[in-house]
Amino acid sequence: MNIMFKKANKILMLMAFAALMITSCNNTKESYQDIAYFAMNEQGDLERPQDYRTWIYVGTPVTPNDMNGGKAAFPEFHNVYIDPQSYDYWKAKGEWREGTILVKELISVDSKIAASGNGYFMGEFIGLEATIKSKKHFPNEPGNWAYFSFTNPKGGDLANTGKAFATAQCNSCHNSSADDDFVFTQHYPVLIAAKGIGANVTPENAASRVSAEAKAYSDAGKWDAMAPTPENLTLEIPLDKEALFKYLASGKYRSYKNQEKELHPSLGPHQKLGLPVKVFINDILAESLDKNNDEHPLGSVIVKEMYDKDEIPAGWAVMAKTHDTSDGGNGWFWYEVTDSKDATKIAAIGNGVEGCVSCHASGRDMVRTAYPLK
Ligand code: HEC
Ligand code: HEC
Structure with a gap:
């Protein structure tokens, strides 16, 4: 759906809601x-x-x-x-x-x-x-x-x-x-x-x-992209939906030097609270994290493997920096798929996905994993 149309719709909904609140407050003030x-x-x-x-x-x-x-x-x-x-x-x-x-x-x-x-x-x-x-x-x-x-x-x-x-x-x-x-x-x-x-x-x-x-x-469209993803951008991972899933399924990111040694319980809501995850960070981002930068450079990539309770692969969460500035999360590309075999089980894809950003904003330029990796 068109973003502008969605925004207008949202405003109308808010206005209707505000009107409702005013009348309902008047009606029930006594109680x-x-x-x-x-x-x-x-x-x-x-x-x-x-x-x-x-x-x-x-x-x-x-x-x-x-x-x-x-x-x-x-x-x-x-x-x-x-x-x-x-x-x-x-x-x-x-x-x-x-x-x-x-x-x-x-x-x-x-x-x-x-x-x-x-x-x-x-x-x-x-x-x-x-x-x-x-x-x-x-x-x-x-x-x-x-x-x-x-x-x-x-x-x-x-x-x-x-x-x-x-x-x-x-x-x-x-x-x-x-x-x-x-x-x-x-x-x-x-x-x-x-x-x-x-x-x-x-x-x-x-x-x-x-x-x-x-x-x-x-x-409220929390899992929709709020900003366009640049076309024809070549990063360490493809940003196209099918190509990205293929890349993840191939396990190529496992060659990143910076990776967690073992599965550990996730603190976030990825899959269900506390299920095992493992994080992989590309060189561009690792260097930036080493320098403790406030903003990570274009080309930064993190892949998080997610597992179910029996430690069977259950999808990936990915962040990739597509711009020089973070711009409240719009400068990041966000992706999550909740199945390791079915590319259609996408929870979110695109730049500035509000549901992801709202939680990641507390990290250093959106990155929440404890670094150096354990
Ligand atoms: C370590 C965390 C923790 C501590 C300390 C703690 N609580 Fe709670 N409390 C919870 C959780 C989690 C729930 C909801 C789930 C449950 O009841 O197990 C809860 C629920 C409650 C509720 C029900 C209403 C609500 O806020 O959800 C009351 C009443 C309550 N606790 C009283 C107390 C009292 C009295 C103490 C101190 C003696 C206390 N709690 C200490 C974690 C805590
Ligand atoms: C409720 C909070 C919350 C939401 C919503 C959330 N995350 Fe996370 N995310 C976390 C936390 C906390 C971590 C730290 C590692 C862990 O415990 O799993 C994390 C870690 C990650 C990582 C590993 C890199 C890093 O920043 O540490 C990626 C990639 C990721 N999340 C992607 C996403 C995507 C994509 C979305 C939206 C579909 C999303 N997250 C939504 C809390 C959240």
Whole structure:
């Protein structure tokens, strides 16, 4: 599709969306008042929330011991609930209101056999934790989020009140790893589906089982090229779709002197988080990385081999510098194919692919692999 047309389309969509937001805000203003689903006592401690099982249930992560070398940091099931007011606000605006509370109920992993097969099944209620966003109550906490536990480590009754933990104990990990303002929405499909979808929409009634976020992501053209790829440019790799796949399949890049010795888990989203990858860097780029340059020269090439969990080849991700300047990622050619035999399984191809650039922008001129290579 024509890029200009797409842009115009996008603007129209944004305008329609803005109009929708204004009307929906007017309609629901009343209900966004500061209705608190929690109470702090005179000592500034949180009173144990009641009735939270009638709130909105968002998901149940589990990190069992036997998948974590016998001792997981948090081995139990976590049933997570959010107060209904904050859920409505999240649907309307896609962010967390003052006074948001999420409660996490801890449940032991019990039997691993059921009539349906082997698995992880819930046992007993063993603990209760909560997190609250409130500028009023926690003006000095990062993001104004505070964290509480009512769990009795010896088992038995829960405490009636909880003190806020020190920032380093809970807040820091949530700050660095959670997707949405300290909340691990990436692990709660219910919240992903509801994010900013509209005040009066009920995502659970939609026939589509693809999340609103995933859909918005692809609709926005994140994986399309935003700048032209120069024609007739001769680099160490071909930039033509068929020729490039042939080149990769031939394994010629394996002759690059600079390459990782072994497969290692990827930090990025290439294939699935944590699957093995191996990076190869051509001489032009290696020299530039050695000099610690801010911009890498035209002709720089990196090839990343991707593997599945059984270490069978599962495609390639490629970056090649087609210009002297980076120009916010437009000066790089981006390519990813998620199959090592099927050239049509292309996830992205072209210059300035926004989805790639947005994540790579934090690297030194877009390069994210740790260098020197291990
Ligand atoms: C090492 C990282 C880490 C630390 C430290 C940590 N958490 Fe979490 N927390 C997570 C992850 C990951 C999730 C989502 C998945 C899960 O529940 O296992 C989560 C989810 C939660 C939730 C559900 C709402 C949300 O934000 O997603 C609460 C409540 C919570 N944690 C409380 C605490 C408390 C209280 C502490 C400190 C005692 C704490 N956490 C420390 C990683 C951490
Ligand atoms: C969510 C973040 C993220 C997105 C999106 C992303 N990458 Fe990456 N990429 C990384 C990280 C982190 C690395 C570092 C190596 C690793 O852990 O796999 C990396 C490494 C690479 C490498 C090896 C060279 C380097 O910079 O370290 C290539 C090539 C690459 N990515 C290409 C792509 C392409 C092409 C796209 C778009 C289709 C893309 N990436 C999208 C995070 C991302």
